[in-house]
Amino acid sequence: MGRWEPDSRGRLQEAALALYAERGFDQTTAAEIAARAGVTERTFFRHFADKREVLFGGSELLEERIVAGVAGAPDGLAPLDAVARGLDAAAAMLGESRRDLVAARHAVIVANPELRERELAKLAAYAAAIAASLRARGVGEPQATLAAEAGMSVLRVALERWAGGGDRRSLTAVMAASVAELRAVTSAGG
Amino acid sequence: MGRWEPDSRGRLQEAALALYAERGFDQTTAAEIAARAGVTERTFFRHFADKREVLFGGSELLEERIVAGVAGAPDGLAPLDAVARGLDAAAAMLGESRRDLVAARHAVIVANPELRERELAKLAAYAAAIAASLRARGVGEPQATLAAEAGMSVLRVALERWAGGGDRRSLTAVMAASVAELRAVTSAGG
Numbered sequence: 113m114g115r116w117e118p119d120s121r122g123r124l125q126e127a128a129l130a131l132y133a134e135r136g137f138d139q140t141t142a143a144e145i146a147a148r149a150g151v152t153e154r155t156f157f158r159h160f161a162d163k164r165e166v167l168f169g170g171s172e173l174l175e176e177r178i179v180a181g182v183a184g185a186p187d188g189l190a191p192l193d194a195v196a197r198g199l200d201a202a203a204a205m206l207g208e209s210r211r212d213l214v215a216a217r218h219a220v221i222v223a224n225p226e227l228r229e230r231e232l233a234k235l236a237a238y239a240a241a242i243a244a245s246l247r248a249r250g251v252g253e254p255q256a257t258l259a260a261e262a263g264m265s266v267l268r269v270a271l272e273r274w275a276g277g278g279d280r281r282s283l284t285a286v287m288a289a290s291v292a293e294l295r296a297v298t299s300a301g302g
Numbered sequence: 303m304g305r306w307e308p309d310s311r312g313r314l315q316e317a318a319l320a321l322y323a324e325r326g327f328d329q330t331t332a333a334e335i336a337a338r339a340g341v342t343e344r345t346f347f348r349h350f351a352d353k354r355e356v357l358f359g360g361s362e363l364l365e366e367r368i369v370a371g372v373a374g375a376p377d378g379l380a381p382l383d384a385v386a387r388g389l390d391a392a393a394a395m396l397g398e399s400r401r402d403l404v405a406a407r408h409a410v411i412v413a414n415p416e417l418r419e420r421e422l423a424k425l426a427a428y429a430a431a432i433a434a435s436l437r438a439r440g441v442g443e444p445q446a447t448l449a450a451e452a453g454m455s456v457l458r459v460a461l462e463r464w465a466g467g468g469d470r471r472s473l474t475a476v477m478a479a480s481v482a483e484l485r486a487v488t489s490a491g492g
Contacts, residue, residue, distance in 0.1 A: 293444055298485055
């Protein structure tokens with residue numbers, strides 16, 4: 113396959129997720145992923161630093177988009193509404209992914225404790241960045257941390273729901289519905 | 303030091319936390335902890351399976367108490383109120399700890415990525431257990447997961463606040479205040 117093969121990145125992702133599901137993440141090598149995708153190992157490493165990167169690539173960009181969404185929210189918006197702007201930005205970016213690949217990624221991560229811990233660490237890092245952005249908007253603690261972490265629960269829940277296939281709405285719609293559900297579940301009673 | 307030395311467990315914890323802070327968790331051995339505490343290495347291993355256990359011992363019991371609190375909440379309570387019963391149970395158990403040791407534990411964990419990931423994994427496991435308990439009470443998804451994860455954010459935030467020394471109230475009081483803050487931060491706006 114040539115160097116300028118346009119879709120090798122997508123084919124590599126698909127091949128990697130299929131192999132991780134079949135053999136397990138630990139038992140799969142970059143060479144095997146490249147072979148399954150019909151490209152050279154060099155091509156694999158031009159797209160991904162390692163086999164973990166297939167699952168977690170793009171997370172810095174996602175964090176930037178979320179934080180930019182929060183930071184760009186109109187002044188005076190309530191903390192969770194500012195977080196919801198960040199979630200909209202995340203939905204716009206992630207909503208372009210293929211649902212079946214997002215679902216496959218989720219299944220691989222759930223099956224592997226090390227990957228699960230890495231995923232949790234990423235979400236915790238996003239939450240810390242959102243909380244810092246809220247504090248810069250004048251939100252105090254613990255409000256900033258509570259709103260940021262609740263937002264990350266919403267992101268995870270909405271993504272699973274959307275990728276799981278039961279919910280055919282756009283990710284943006286599922287995200288908004290999940291924010292509303294968070295509100296309902298935390299405001300009721302007392 | 304004799305086998306029946308009553309406070310060797312407490313002295314071991316204190317010695318371990320001091321050494322983890324001074325040298326780092328990875329650079330500390332069980333033998334060094336025992337020496338600092340003035341007990342034999344055998345005594346260390348009678349109290350803890352390994353040096354990690356000094357930080358994470360008691361987490362199964364804590365999970366049981368939290369889940370029992372949720373499961374024992376009166377019928378018809380809103381999801382977050384049922385979670386708050388679990389948090390009360392956690393506060394009753396953890397509130398007996400020395401604040402300075404809880405703060406020292408927190409500082410050690412924050413300084414070490416592997417320990418941080420383990421701590422996040424524990425909180426995620428508690429959240430999954432709480433969500434299961436809520437579903438058994440008839441709460442649907444994603445409400446059960448959202449309420450459970452919000453509860454774990456509250457637990458973490460309240461514990462840090464209480465141990466940090468700025469807030470002299472009991473852990474039970476700090477926990478209740480943090481639940482109220484979560485409610486305020488998620489119900490405002492919309």
